[in-house]
Amino acid sequence: MATTRLSDVAARAGVSVKTVSNVINDYPHITSRTRAKVEAAITALNYKPNVSARSLRKGRSDFIALAIPEMASPYFAELGAAISRAAKKRGITVLIDQTEGEAGGEQLVLDGMRGQLIDGIIFSPITTAPAKIDLADTAKPLVLLGERHAGGTLDHVAVDSVQASFDATMHLISIGRRRIAAIGVGGGAGTGVVRRKGYRKALKAAGLAHDPALELAGTGYHREDGAASMRELLALPEPPDAVFCFNDLLALGALRTLAEAGLKVPADVAVVGFDDIEDGRFHSPSLTTISPDKEWLAENAVGLLLERIAGSGEAARRDLTVPYTLQIRESTSG
Helix, strand or coil, X not given: CCCCCHHHHHHHHCCCHHHHHHHHCCCCCCCHHHHHHHHHHHHHHCCCCCHHHHHHHHCCCCEEEEXXXXXXXXXXXXXXXXXXXXXXXXXXXXXXEECCCCHHHHHHHHCCCCCCCCCEEEECCCCCCHHHXXXXXXXXXXXXXXXXXXXXXXXXXXXXXXXXXXXXXXXXXXXXXXXXXXXXXXXXXXXXXXXXXXXXXXXXXXXXXXXXXXXXXXXXCCHHHHHHHHHHHXXXXXXXXXXXXXXXXXXXXXXHHHHHCXXXXXXXXXXXXXXXXXXXXXXXXXXXXXXXXHHHHHHHHHHHHHHHHHCCCCCCCCEEEECEXXXXXXXXXX
């Protein structure tokens, strides 16, 4: 079967090839009657535009990539949906890449993944050292998300995790808790270390010494890790009366362990999470958590990237701080 050409569509619609091209590229100033005729011809002939050729002519593909550690994570799923919505409003399609938080996958992103297919990348690294990120000679414009950033030339959009963690811990102190544990402290320069700074800062501000036995790293940031860490905390000679979990999945796991132990939340142990995923809002008890404005994050990350792609942004690196709120729910309010 012969391939339908632009000229075939033009002939069927009774317009010029240029007019067909203008309709396909959604140019303004096309009358509704002409647009309807061209679209009807495209449908009748089952015409498929040559995306590669269009990209070459425009110098852009109108595709961007979102590189995240894992698609199964509710936080990244919700963030990915928000970024896709923000991009769609601007006529941009988002391709999602799962790095699995591995060095090789993250290095592929820094090397300019899918160079011919995309115009730029929004990247949330968790393994690659900040210094290595800053030294990367990326082939495409790149905007960073998350904690792993120490300066350099790349635009960065993230919550102030130190301040947010301070606020979460101070909330637990404000409701009378004094033996406050932290789950997810981890190591390196990522989420665990940054959020632990805010946790310890709050304890110090309240005149409470931090107890190393109450700081658990765990093996990951999933429900099972939170459940296991909570079991370890309950086995202490003096268990905590509150726990700040460095993401909501850890908190949901901790809540499961507390329920299995017959303890009441928040009467026996109060729990705070971080991320405000939908599961936490509908859990029983509902989860008190730090709630980043994901829509704001998405709009600004996409906006920064498209400015870089168009070459219209400021020369200097921009570092944007995502607004957040502390959502107080049943796990601390009862």
